[in-house]
């Protein structure tokens with residue numbers, strides 16, 4: 001069983017513990033991101049199977065999208081951290097679900113890139129069984145943020161995956177990523193095509209993790225999905 005989880009991201013303390021040194025725990029001052037105060041954000045666990053989800057029952061919000069669309073960067077930006085979630089990892093090394101606990105209240109979950117489980121050309125890119133299982137069976141999953149590169153407007157695989165998730169009953173929020181990379185006309189064209197492709201009533205939220213744009217609206221949506229709006233922050 002341990003072997004199965006070999007590739008997962010190690011907690012920051014793992015190195016120190018191996019060397020028999022006291023674990024180096026980096027303390028971070030609280031930060032406010034998009035109006036939401038982050039007092040703590042920690043990597044808890046990487047899971048390679050639905051049987052090995054975190055034991056602690058807290059509501060979860062998961063991030064999904066194609067490889068390289070900016071999921072990990074966005075999670076870092078939301079948590080006000082530079083490198084808690086590993087960015088730009090080689091696709092194929094991130095088969096696991098990585099759980100990050102925020103303010104001891106909920107988990108943000110980094111899912112493997114969509115299309116990674118491509119098995120053959122005849123069987124088009126699909127959501128891996130693992131992700132499907134997680135989305136369908138995890139009772140703590142309150143919503144899913146699906147990222148689409150604003151310049152690409154959404155590929156067939158994105159549309160198909162979102163349809164599958166919607167069919168499972170899990171609320172999906174489509175978010176356009178890498179807004180800073182699009183000029184004004186690319187931006188409006190991209191937002192329109194995402195709206196049309198995914199049958200949205202209005203343009204999607206758009207974010208830039210690089211420029212820290214759009215994080216306030218996204219936090220609002222996430223907290224709403226978690227049922228945490230209007231409450232004391234922590």
Ligand SMILES: Nc1nc2c(ncn2[C@@H]2O[C@H](COP(=O)(O)OP(=O)(O)O)[C@@H](O)[C@H]2O)c(=O)[nH]1
Pocket residue numbers: 065066067068069070071072073074086087088089113177178179180181207208209210211
């Ligand atoms: N310009 C720009 N680059 C970004 C942004 N978000 C992510 N990237 C870059 O896109 C690449 C993939 O990002 P990553 O977060 O690892 O994507 P993931 O595979 O979906 O987790 C990295 O080189 C990031 O630095 C953004 O908002 N703006």
Ligand SMILES: [Mg+2]
Pocket residue numbers: 071072073086087088089094110
């Ligand atoms: Mg990633």
